[in-house]
Every structure is written in C-alpha cells, then in structure tokens.
Amino acid sequence: MIIETVTSQLLELFPEYAQATEHVVEIVALEEQPSPEAKKGKKEQLVTRQNGLKNCSYDACGYHLDLQLSTGQLLAATALLFKNGFFLETITGVDWIKEKQLEAVYDFSRYDFDLCRVVVRTRVPRENPAIPTITGIYSGASWHERETHDFFGIKFQGHPHLIPLLLPEDADFHPLLKDFKA
Amino acid sequence: MTEPIVLQPDETFVLNVGPQHPATHGVLRVKMTMDGEYIYNAETVIGYIHRMHEKMAENRTYSQYLPNLSRLDYLSAMAYSHGYVLAVEKAAAIEVPERAEYIRAITVELNRISSHLVWFGAFVLDLGGFSPLMYAFDDREQILDLLEGITGSRLTYCYFRFGGIYNDIDEDFIQGTRQFIKRMRKALKMYRKLVTTNIILIKRLKGIAPVSVDMCQRYGATGPVARGSGINYDVRKNEPYSVYSDFDFDVPVFTECDAYARYNVRMEEMEQSLRIIEQGLDKLPDGPVNPEKKPKAIKLPPGDYYSTVEAGRGSFGIRIVSDGDKNPYRLKLRTPTFSNMHLFDEACRGMLIADALAFMGSLDLVIPEMDR
DSSP: OHHHHHHHHHHHHOTTHHHHHHHHHHHHHHHHSOHHHHHHTHHHHTSOOOSEEEEOOHHHHSOSEEEEEOGGGHHHHHHHHHHTTEEEEEEEEEEETTTTEEEEEEEEEESSSSOOOEEEEEEEESSSOEEEOOTTTOTTHHHHHHHHHHHHOOEEETOTTOOOSSSOTTOOOOTTSTTOOO | OOOOOOOOOTTOEEEEEOSBOGGGSSBOEEEEEEETTEEEEEEEEOOTTOOOHHHHHHTSOTTTTHHHHTTTOSSSHHHHHHHHHHHHHHHHTOOOOHHHHHHHHHHHHHHHHHHHHHHHHHHHHHTTOOHHHHHHHHHHHHHHHHHHHHHSOSSSOOOEETTEESSOOOHHHHHHHHHHHHHHHHHHHHHIIIIITOHHHHHHHTTOSOOOHHHHHHHTOOTHHHHTTTOOOOHHHHSOOTTGGGSOOOOOOOOSOSHHHHHHHHHHHHHHHHHHHHHHHHHOOOSOSSOSSOOOSOOOOSEEEEEEEEETTEEEEEEEEEOSSSSOSEEEEEOHHHHHHHHHHHHTTTOBHHHHHHHHHHTOOOHHHHHO
C-alpha cells in the first residue's frame, strides 16, 4: 500500500516527526467528536498546530495524510512525492490572520487505484511570506504559485516568472487576505 | 513588473492570438513567438474573465454560494454544483435520499453529454468542418429542453440542494430521456461515419500534439486529456462518490497520447454516459428527494475538507476551510482546465500553428472555469 510506503519514507526524511505523529493523533480524535465539543473548544482550535505528519480519516476530510513542515523541508517532501508517482492537484493559501501567519497548502493525488491523497502545508509569517518554488519538480506548479501570489502575496522564491496571472498586470493588492478592503 | 528577457533566434516574430479569437472559445490570449509557421515559444495569458469566486464564497453562507458554482463552467454546470453539495454534505454529515442521488447522477451525465456535444461541434468547426456543429447543437438542444423542464434553467443550473434536489423529476422527463438515449445512440453512429472516420479529420489529428504521461503528472492533467495519454484515471472509478459504484460503465482510455486519442475518449464517454443514464432510470428508487428535516442554516465543524468529482473536463476539487461560522473561512476551487491548459505552453513548442489550434481544441477549454 502506497500510504504506508509514503509514510515511512516521509518519516525517514524527517526523523523528528516520528514523535509528532503520536502527539497529533490525539488532535484527530478530538476533531472527530461532534460539533458541540468543537464549539466549546473554539479557542483551543486557534492553537497553532505543530509541524508533523497526521493520519486523517479519508471519509471525514477527504485525504489520507496531512503533513505540515517548515519551508526548508518543502522541496525534499515534494521530490519524494514526485518520485512516488503523485501528481499535483493544486496549490492554494489560507490567511490565518489571528496567528499572523499565512499557510500554503499543496494537494497531491495519484492516477492509479492505490488511492492516497496527501496534503502538504507550510506556514510563514504574514509580514514576510517567502516559500521556495516547487516549479523545478512540478512544472505545473507555476500557474498555481502565481495564482497564490496574486491572492495572498506569498513570494515563491526562485519562481521563473512570478507576475500576476488572474489579476490585472499592474495589481498590487492581494484580495484573499482577511484584512483586504476593496 | 518586468518580464524576463528570453533570448530568441534572429528570424522570429510575435503573433498575438486572442483575447478575442474564434479558436480560443472565450477570452484567452496566447503570445506566440513564431519562427515562420512554427511556434518557437508560447505564453498563455489568462485571467480576462476572472471574477474572484473564491472571495465571494467568504462573503456568503454555504447556501447562498450555490448559484456561483454553475457560473464556473457554463457547459457542464451540474457536475460543479454536484461537487460542492457533496463536499458540504460530507463535512456536515447530511444524509441524502437515494432517489435524489440517482437523479443527480442522471442529470450530471446528461449535462456531460451536452458539454461534450458543444466541444465536438466547436472542435470540428475549428478544424474547418462546419456541418457537424449543426447536428451536435440539435442533439444538445434536446438535453437542454429536458433539463429546463426540471431545473428551470438552460445552462446555469442551480438544481441541487444540501441533502437533496430542488424538485422531483416527472414522467415527462423519464420518457423524454429514454427517447433521447435512443436518438443519441443513432446520432453517435452517424458521427462515427461522418466525422470520426473522416480522412481529413484523421490527417489533422493523428500523431498531432503528443502529451506524454510524464507531462500529465508534472502538470496535474486530468479528465479526457489524461485518459487520452493512456492514464486510466476517472474520479468516478478511482474514488467512487454519489451512487456511481452502482453503475456498470467503462472508462475509455486511449494510449496514443495524440489529439485523436483525446477526441476518441470524449466520443466514447458520451456512449458510457448514456449507459449510466439508462441504468439510472431503470434502477431509480421511489421515495423522497429531500431529507425529512431540511437543513436550514448550515455550519460546518471547524476543519479542513477536500472533495473531488469528475466534471466534464477532469477532476474538480473543492477545499473548504471552516472555522465553525456560517460562511466558509476559505474555499478553494480546483478546476481541471486550469491544469490542462497549463501544459499547452510546453507542449506546443515546435508545432505548426494550425496544429496548435487543433491542440487547443482537443483540450476542451472553458475559459470562465479556468479564470474563476
């Protein structure tokens, strides 16, 4: 099964995450509880998640592995997924304004029937959001990264052509930031 | 905002295709650097009809956002609403009556055929054959009439609701659909004789515009583009959703990787969709089409949800990030044409311009879906 293969390879790559996995399993159990608990624990949800690999329930959230890592480890993880035959589904961002962080989210999936969806996340400070580009591994990341740059202002370092894609060519605003005023 | 300087051979010139050009089927612009008739380099410029649907989602409740989904891809709008309602239902754990799911599958497949028919007509028109468009639009008109009868709209359907559908189908729709299946089977035979085996079409498409498996993986191509490159990937089979596991249908895969393979995938897909519709009508269970207790104000438990469906052009994904509020905290639309079109720049290098236009047609572009 590809899930086990990828999990073990990822853990080999980042040995410090082995412990994090155990730690995070508790969080999953918490999330699976019905909503009244979630309402009460709304403040706790704001606690920034630690980097680590999380096994998720595919039926509940739609993906199997959820990996959060530092920007420095992004390229290694992406290269590993590419080597294992994953294709890039999409890249997007989320603005966590209360935590003063921007998150870039990468979705990977597979063409064969050995189903495994992997989400890779990385968080950067809002004041200076810079993430290395993965266009060297996945050429198709180019447009996705340009779009994410349009919407969130995340700078993808090393991107060959980081100009506005969907927004006008002279756009200097980032509409999906939560403090954006039209 | 300066563009990187690309060194070019001496004898090239820049040809601007679009934003308004018959072959782009929408406002899409391609800056082509030409060496005579051959493309030396191409840069696709998109975003002319960008409407920021993702920001709109943050300002609306989950129900208010429903009509937006059919404005993404105006040719196969049903599949996009289907993806959205499934994503929300999964996250909010809303039960859907079986009859509603069957009707959803039937209407989505009807819509897929109508979408492929537009592609078929327009594609052959791009290649210089005018009359197939007339036949294709005549057949498509039957579908639009059927869907108009039950949904009330002809293109931008807002038929699905969380937990069910807007209203039940009637006997007219069932009879009409059965008649349409008969008619469409005849028409597909005719298309095969008239167009598919036509020597001019074959000469224009066979061996043209190869897209390798490696390229599909690097760009994340899905749908008929991937299946024309020998990749057996169809979300309906790989991650069965709704009631698709109840149906017996095949996923057409062609390994030639050329424009003709992509053409054949879509032609075969129409036949397979007819099979699904036929089985859906045969198996259609009785019962309600909406849950007894209709969900009113929908709030998703905090979390991050991802859901995918097979739309007319490939895998359509939705990511919903919820903070427990009545509006989504963040909603991302992963549209198939966006990834499929991206590989054009790389794949068309060294191609004749006439072949590049055939290539563009074989990708089946719907621009509003790409620009969102």
